[in-house]
Amino acid sequence: xxxxxxxxxxxxxxxxxxxxxxxxxxxxxxxxxxxxxxxxxxxxxxxxxxxxxxxxxxxxxxxxxxxxxxxxxxxxxxxxxxxxxxxxxxxxxxxxxxxxxxxxxxxxxxxxxxxxxxxxxxxxxxxxxxxxxxxxxxxxxxxxxxxxxxxxxxxxxxxxxxxxxxxxxxxxxxxxxxxxxxxxxxxxxxxxxxxxxxxxxxxxxxxxxxxxxxxxxxxxxxxxxxxxxxxxxxxxxxxxxxxxxxxxxxxxxxxxxxxxxxxxxxxxxxxxxxxxxxxxxxxxxxxxxxxxxxxxxxxxxxxxxxxxxxxxxxxxxxxxxxxxxxxxxxxxxxxxxxxxxxxxxxxxxxxxxxxxxxxxxxxxxxxxxxxxxxxxxxxxxxxxxxxxxxxxxxxxxxxxxxxxxxxxxxxxxxxxxxxxxxxxxxxxxxxxxxxxxxxxxxxxxxxxxxxxxxxxxxxxxxxxxxxxxxxxxxxxxxxxxxxxxxxxxxxxxxxxxxxxxxxxxxxxxxxxxxxxxxxxxxxxxxxxxxxxxxxxxxxxxxxxxxxxxxxxxxxxxxxxxxxxxxxxxxxxxxxxxxxxxxxxxxxxxxxxxxxxxxxxxxxxxxxxxxxxxxxxxxxxxxxxxxxxxxxxxxxxxxxxxxxxxxxxxxxxxxxxxxxxxxxxxxxxxxxxxxxxxxxxxxxxxxxxxxxxxxxxxxxxxxxxxxxxxxxxxxxxxxxxxxxxxxxxxxxxxxxxxxxxxxxxxxxxxxxxxxxxxxxxxxxxxxxxxxxxxxxxxxxxx
Amino acid sequence: xxxxxxxxxxxxxxxxxxxxxxxxxxxxxxxxxxxxxxxxxxxxxxxxxxxxxxxxxxxxxxxxxxxxxxxxxxxxxxxxxxxxxxxxxxxxxxxxxxxxxxxxxxxxxxxxxxxxxxxxxxxxxxxxxxxxxxxxxxxxxxxxxxxxxxxxxxxxxxxxxxxxxxxxxxxxxxxxxxxx
Numbered sequence: 011x012x013x014x015x016x017x018x019x020x021x022x023x024x025x026x027x028x029x030x031x032x033x034x035x036x037x038x039x040x041x042x043x044x045x046x047x048x049x050x051x052x053x054x055x056x057x058x059x060x061x062x063x064x065x066x067x068x069x070x071x072x073x074x075x076x077x078x079x080x081x082x083x084x085x086x087x088x089x090x091x092x093x094x095x096x097x098x099x100x101x102x103x104x105x106x107x108x109x110x111x112x113x114x115x116x117x118x119x120x121x122x123x124x125x126x127x128x129x130x131x132x133x134x135x136x137x138x139x140x141x142x143x144x145x146x147x148x149x150x151x152x153x154x155x156x157x158x159x160x161x162x163x164x165x166x167x168x169x170x171x172x173x174x175x176x177x178x179x180x181x182x183x184x185x186x187x188x189x190x191x192x193x194x195x196x197x198x199x200x201x202x203x204x205x206x207x208x209x210x211x212x213x214x215x216x217x218x219x220x221x222x223x224x225x226x227x228x229x230x231x232x233x234x235x236x237x238x239x240x241x242x243x244x245x246x247x248x249x250x251x252x253x254x255x256x257x258x259x260x261x262x263x264x265x266x267x268x269x270x271x272x273x274x275x276x277x278x279x280x281x282x283x284x285x286x287x288x289x290x291x292x293x294x295x296x297x298x299x300x301x302x303x304x305x306x307x308x309x310x311x312x313x314x315x316x317x318x319x320x321x322x323x324x325x326x327x328x329x330x331x332x333x334x335x336x337x338x339x340x341x342x343x344x345x346x347x348x349x350x351x352x353x354x355x356x357x358x359x360x361x362x363x364x365x366x367x368x369x370x371x372x373x374x375x376x377x378x379x380x381x382x383x384x385x386x387x388x389x390x391x392x393x394x395x396x397x398x399x400x401x402x403x404x405x406x407x408x409x410x411x412x413x414x415x416x417x418x419x420x421x422x423x424x425x426x427x428x429x430x431x432x433x434x435x436x437x438x439x440x441x442x443x444x445x446x447x448x449x450x451x452x453x454x455x456x457x458x459x460x461x462x463x464x465x466x467x468x469x470x471x472x473x474x475x476x477x478x479x480x481x482x483x484x485x486x487x488x489x490x491x492x493x494x495x496x497x498x499x500x501x502x503x504x505x506x507x508x509x510x511x512x513x514x515x516x517x518x519x520x521x522x523x524x525x526x527x528x529x530x531x532x533x534x535x536x537x538x539x540x541x542x543x544x545x546x547x548x549x550x551x552x553x554x555x556x557x558x559x560x561x562x563x564x565x566x567x568x569x570x571x572x573x574x575x576x577x578x579x580x581x582x583x584x585x586x587x588x589x590x591x592x593x594x595x596x597x598x599x600x601x602x603x604x605x606x607x608x609x610x611x612x613x614x615x616x617x618x619x620x621x622x623x624x625x626x627x628x629x630x631x632x633x634x635x636x637x638x639x640x641x642x643x644x645x646x647x648x649x650x651x652x653x654x655x656x657x658x659x660x661x662x663x664x665x666x667x668x669x670x671x672x673x674x675x676x677x678x679x680x681x682x683x684x685x686x687x688x689x690x691x692x693x694x695x696x697x698x699x700x701x702x703x704x705x706x707x708x709x710x711x712x713x714x715x716x717x718x719x720x721x722x723x724x725x726x727x728x729x730x731x732x733x734x735x736x737x738x739x740x741x742x743x744x745x746x747x748x749x750x751x752x753x754x755x756x757x758x759x760x761x762x763x764x765x766x767x768x769x770x771x772x773x774x775x776x777x778x779x780x781x782x783x784x785x786x787x788x789x790x791x
Numbered sequence: 792x793x794x795x796x797x798x799x800x801x802x803x804x805x806x807x808x809x810x811x812x813x814x815x816x817x818x819x820x821x822x823x824x825x826x827x828x829x830x831x832x833x834x835x836x837x838x839x840x841x842x843x844x845x846x847x848x849x850x851x852x853x854x855x856x857x858x859x860x861x862x863x864x865x866x867x868x869x870x871x872x873x874x875x876x877x878x879x880x881x882x883x884x885x886x887x888x889x890x891x892x893x894x895x896x897x898x899x900x901x902x903x904x905x906x907x908x909x910x911x912x913x914x915x916x917x918x919x920x921x922x923x924x925x926x927x928x929x930x931x932x933x934x935x936x937x938x939x940x941x942x943x944x945x946x947x948x949x950x951x952x953x954x955x956x957x958x959x960x961x962x963x964x965x966x967x968x969x970x971x
Contacts, residue, residue, distance in 0.1 A: 074888050076919035077926055080805025093807040093926065104926050423800045428914055462800070525913060657884070657919035664888045668895075698883045698916055699833040701865045706882070737868045741880060 045164045050609030053162030054177050057184050057206055063612045064202035064645065066782055067619075070672050071644075071663035071693040073201050075108040078660055082107045085191045100191050109200025110189050112637070112661045116204045117186050119638025120211035122323050124178045125346060126257060126586065127217040129322070131171055133260045133379060134225035140169030144220055147230030149496040155596040155607060156216040156589055160209060162609025168225065171217050178210045178217075185210075201661075208641030209611070215639065216589035223493050226263055228292040231494040233573040233580065236295035240556050241484035242305060244298045245281050250394035251314055252386050253338075254282040255306060255329065256321035257585065259289035261343045264383035265319065266294050278390060283309060284324045285549055285584035291490045292583055299488060301557070302550035304522040307455045308474055313338060316390040316397055317366075319382060322346045323585075324521075324633060328457075330373055337397055339366045339389050340373030343382050351375045359384045367392040408475055412438035414465040421469060424462035426655070427452060427525060431459050435469060443476035450477040451527040454630075488556035489567040491548070491583020495594040497601055499574040503544065504602025508621045510720015512576045513727050514711025515544040517591045518551040520628030520636045523655050528554030530700040531629050535566055535579060537704060541727055542576040543711075548588045550630065552581040588639055595622050595648060611645075616783045619647025620675070623711035623724065625690070627703055629653040640694065649690045649710040651703050656696045663693035667745055675714060675780035681787040685773060686714035686780050688745055701735040708732075709746070715779040718751040726754035729761075744770045795949045798939030802918055807925065809935065809947035814959035817934065818966030820946065824906035826897070827858040829936075830886055830920075831878075832912025833865050841938060841953035845911060846870050848960050852936070855969030858908065859898055861886050866911075883912060887920040891928040903930060909944070910936040918943050936960070 023030040052059050082090045082098045090098030097103050102110070134142070144165055146153045154165050157174055165171050185203050188194040194203065222228060229235040245251055254262035262282060269275040281298040282290045283306050290297035300309050303324050310318065310329055313336030320330070322344045330349040333340045342349045354362045354374045359381055365371040366389045376382045412435055421431040429452055434445035450473060459469045474481065506512040516538045518531055532555045539545045547555055556565045570579040574594065582590045599605040599617040607614060618624070626643060628636055631652050637659055640650040644663060652659070666672060667688035675686045689712040697703035708728040716724060725746055732740040744765045747753060749772045753761050781787065795811055797803065812820065821827065829852065835845045842848065846869045853860050853876055862870055864880040871878060879898045889895045896902055907924065909917055917935070921943035924933050935941035938956035940949050948959065 074884070074891075074923065075927065076923045078804075078919070078922070080807055080926075091806045093805065094929070420800070423798060426799075426915070428799065458801075654913045654916035657916050660919075662884060662888075664884070666888070666892075668889075695882070696884050696916070696919075698863055698913055699865050702833070702863065702882050705864070732864075736864045736880065738871075738880075740864075 045608070047606055047608045049162055050606060052611055053609035055160065055206075055611065057181065057188070057203060060206065060611060060645070061199075061202050063615065063783070064205045065198060067205075067645070067693065068198050068201055068663070070782075071665050073109065073197065074662040074664045075105060076657050076660055077104055077108055078658055101195070106195060106197045106200065108660050109197035109204070110194070112659070113185065113200045113204040113207060114189055115634045115659065116207035116211070116638040116641050117182060117189070119633065119635035120178070120207045120214065121182050122635050123211050123214035123218065123586065123638070124175065124182055126322060127214040127221070128175050128179070129258055129344060130218045130221050130260065131168060131175060134221050135168050138168060138225050140167060142168045142225060144168065144170070144224045145230075146220060146223055146494050149498050150231055150494045151497055152597055152600060153494070154216060154220055155593040155600065156212050158607045159596055159609070159611050159614050160213050168221055171221060174213060174217055178214050181210050182207065204641050205645040208638050208643070209645050210642070211635070211638035212589065212592050212642035215586045216593065218586040219493065219583070219589050222259060222289065226259070226293055228289070228583070229490060229492050231496040232492050233571060233578075235490040235492045235572065237487040237567060238291040238295050238297070238299060238490050240299040240301065240486045240488040240553060242300060242309060242481045243484040245279050245300065245314060247314060249277060249279045250390035251279040251281065251316050252390050253300070253309070253315035253318045254280070254286045254290060254321070255284060255318060256325050257285040257323040258321035258344060259286055259293060260379040261319050261321055261382040262286055262290045262297075263293050264379040265386050266290070266297065268383040268387055272387070274387065278387060285586070286321055288491050288549070288552070288584040288587075292493070295490055299553060302522040302553045304454045304550070307332065307457055308470060310338065311336060311470065312474065316394045317341065317386045319343060319386055320347055320349070323635065334372040339393065341382050341386055342373065342375045343377060343379065345377065348375050349373065353377070355381070359388070363388045363392065404471070405475055408468055408471045409438065411467045412472055414467055415439060416465065418464065420462045420464065421459035424458040426454065426456060426458065426523070429453065431469060435467060435472060438472060446473055446476035447480070449473060450480065451529060454523055486556045486559065486565045487568050488553060488565065489572045489581045491552070491581055491587050492572060493583060493587060494590045495574045495580075495597065497597065500594065500597045500601045503575055504598045506576070507544070507598060507623060508602060508715070510623060510713070510716035510724055513541065513543050513708070513724050514623040514625060515546065515594070516707055516711070517624065517626040518545070518547040518555060518629070519549060519588055519591070519626050519639070520551055520631040521633050522550040522554055522630045523632035523653070524554075524630040525654050526700070528630070529558050531555050532558040532566060534627065534629070534700060534704055538707070539566070539570050539577055539579050544574060544576055545570070545579045546574065546582060546591050547579065548582050548591065549585040551628075552583075554630075555579075585635060585639070592643060592646065595624050595646060598622050612783055613786060615646045616781050616786060619690075619782070620780050621713050621715040622648075623713050623716070624648050625707050625710045626650045627707060628656065629703065631656050631659070644693045649693050649695070651706050651710070652694065652696045653703070654696060654698050661694070662696055664695065665691045665693070667691055667742060675776075675782050676784070676787050677776045677778070678781050678787060679778040684776055684780055686776070687748065689714050705732050705735060705740070712746055715776060718749065721746070721748065721752040722754055725752060726757075729754065729757065739764065744768050748773050748775055795940040797942045798950050799914055802915065802942060804922065804942045808942040809940065809944040811949050812934070812946045814948070814963035815966055817946070817948070818963045820934070821856050821906065821967060824856055824858070826902060826904045827856050827906040827908060828890075828897070828904040829853055829858045829860045829908045829910065830883065831860065831862040831866060831870075831910055832883055832917055833863040834913050835866055835911025836869055842957060848964070849910060850876055851964045851969040852908070852967070855964060855967035861898065883916065883920055887923050890931055891923055893928075893930050905930070906932050906934060908934045908936050909941070914939055917941065
């Protein structure tokens with residue numbers, strides 16, 4: 011689809027009908043639609059277009075609410091007590107209020123991604139031009155599956171994406187208005203709106219990532235993308251160091267460009283934390299990834315960075331102050347984070363550099379990526395030598411502070427993970443840092459313990475001291491984000507996934523708020539890759555999976571190939587690259603099953619729900635963006651498993667395997683009603699342990715349309731994992747057995763005996779698959 | 792009865808907080824239970840909870856009040872011993888989801904539970920599950936048997952150290968007529 015601004019001007023025209031002078035007609039856009047696929051039923055869906063689909067999902071997967079608070083505090087009527095069936099002054103009850111809060115969380119996430127996509131697009135259109143082609147390489151013809159499915163357009167240039175951003179932002183405003191007092195009043199409709207917000211979020215992800223892959227020439231689906239350095243110990247402290255924090259790669263990429271232009275690249279270190287690090291490594295493999303969000307505070311407090319460039323999202327609210335304390339100069343770069351700093355966008359570069367190097371300013375706001383780059387490099391080069399000399403050890407003061415510990419337990423009670431910080435800090439008084447060092451892997455660097463300590467013990471500094479040697483040597487390899495899944499890969503795996511012969515796709519996504527450190531994530535990914543699932547990863551999870559080495563010293567990315575195939579682990583990249591994981595599910599429906607994508611969300615989602623055995627594990631999900639990404643994924647029929655902190659999102663979508671009526675679908679060929687069993691059993695499930703998450707994932711990849719061979723393979727994995735992790739056969743396995751041919755051969759007799767006791771009966775299989783959308787059944791049946 | 796500060800100090804939930812129980816009071820309360828269920832969370836065997844043999848205590852309580860027991864599947868091997876109780880393995884959230892349904896007939900199909908005792912869950916996660924039952928399962932009374940105050944329960948012990956907790960659990964079980 012091309013949009014061409016047009017202007018028709020008529021200076022003078024004489025006809026028999028009229029005489030015209032000075033007529034000017036301006037058309038904002040002429041739509042030239044050369045996509046031969048017929049427009050589907052739901053182009054650019056409004057807030058209610060897909061409501062029926064949402065309600066169908068929510069009927070099967072009921073919202074399960076866990077309020078974090080008994081009250082509503084959103085207007086001046088409140089605080090309103092919503093316990094014991096009481097309503098608030100506006101008439102809202104606790105269930106509806108939870109729906110509202112969930113929608114608000116999804117909107118925060120979707121708005122963050124929408125703004126991100128707007129920033130990326132504006133930057134790239136300015137840099138490359140509106141007509142710059144979207145290209146994800148020769149092996150990705152189907153380059154914008156989410157946008158095609160939702161909007162019904164096939165964008166070809168960066169400029170084509172603008173109308174999609176406009177759509178997303180206008181829908182977000184509509185949804186936000188529904189949360190105002192006196193608007194939406196039903197919890198299921200709040201959930202439908204949350205699903206809409208999630209879908210918009212997913213569209214925004216795709217806009218950002220296909221724009222930056224095209225405009226900045228990131229890897230285009232390369233399974234062998236470079237292995238890049240990751241870890242707290244990878245930065246060369248003998249060089250000036252520029253640290254980029256956040257998610258928007260523009261200022262960091264400009265910094266690398268400027269260094270290259272000046273012949274300085276390699277003489278100045280450019281490192282990143284969080285998703286901007288992923289994207290810097292996609293831009294140049296020499297960029298270094300310090301780590302995920304959970305490493306932000308400790309690294310910044312170390313004072314290693316000379317200059318810190320802050321962009322957007324997942325930036326700690328205190329990070330500018332922490333940087334100031336250690337003499338790191340800060341440049342904020344985006345409207346969303348001004349951090350109280352003076353706006354110096356319009357000042358000459360040299361003037362800003364002078365203010366930063368002289369110490370007149372510790373930080374500035376500069377809303378121009380190219381200018382940021384020059385200021386950052388010049389400032390870092392200028393102050394680095396002096397800062398190295400100034401560095402003094404504060405170790406003795408830190409150690410001395412530990413002596414003040416009274417074992418009051420306030421640190422432990424403030425810790426989200428209930429870590430025994432109290433005991434560990436107290437042990438330092440006796441001269442041992444052993445227990446403290448053990449907390450390094452488990453600590454998420456939130457620093458609530460530091461705030462809680464009445465004796466002002468710098469607990470995080472103590473932790474750094476206890477782990478210093480380890481931090482110094484911490485270096486791993488992560489594969490740079492490969493971006494999209496190739497169409498050829500989809501052709502290869504589409505059939506075995508849909509038939510169930512590849513047991514499933516497991517995506518490790520989301521933030522780093524883990525219950526027991528990041529190692530569990532690596533262990534899970536390793537297990538599924540060994541079992542020949544397709545494993546994919548993104549964002550903080552993709553980084554944390556790299557932070558552990560096996561007995562041969564290899565990270566998971568060195569151990570497994572980076573293809574989208576059975577037994578591989580593919581890192582797609584930053585949070586916005588999640589679009590490619592979602593897109594892969596859509597592409598299976600299109601490339602393998604020939605389902606039309608164009609503006610055809612409901613049919614595609616129904617296909618994925620019934621046939622594509624994919625599941626996401628967001629083990630450390632913390633951010634509202636994770637809520638919106640996950641909720642969008644849910645609308646497409648893909649289940650998400652959250653770690654225990656995920657219960658604080660307040661809502662799961664749970665199925666009830668014991669209620670047969672919820673698992674009715676229709677045979678797509680005959681239209682016959684069919685019991686399809688609890689597959690997938692839940693859409694959002696919060697697991698308490700890693701082991702529960704793993705067995706749940708093996709369960710949630712089951713789909714009604716699995717072939718017998720496919721179901722046998724999936725069942726075999728589920729039972730085997732359950733036996734391995736829990737020491738026994740799962741009590742519910744019979745719910746997933748449709749006929750005896752579904753049973754794993756080696757276990758058949760034993761399982762049949764159990765099934766007999768449970769009164770199991772064989773059931774019909776769908777002939778050509780199942781659907782929960784009535785209109786997709788042929789009319790004559 | 793008074794209120795206490797939640798173990799995780801930020802976990803302030805609002806106007807409806809768990810009533811504090813002493814182990815002795817708890818025994819009296821549990822004697823009134825007609826159909827109790829004990830839900831055991833995944834942290835039950837972890838050192839931070841404090842009692843390596845917590846499973847023994849749970850089994851003694853269950854036998855004393857004729858409660859059924861649901862455990863996080865990861866704990867089943869700790870509970871399933873010869874001659875001991877049958878325990879049901881189901882995820883904490885899945886159990887909670889069924890408990891909020893008044894029509895659910897329980898693991899044995901004999902009817903809804905009236906008392907749900909929770910122990911050994913990951914603190915913040917257990918708090919959220921208790922919140923679900925507080926708000927959406929008015930037919931159920933919840934009791935936290937942990938040594939950490941859980942404000943979302945109907946009744947909870949106060950925060951206490953391991954020794955006091957152990958002493959209290961023994962006293963409670965003694966009061967219920969349970970054997971060592």
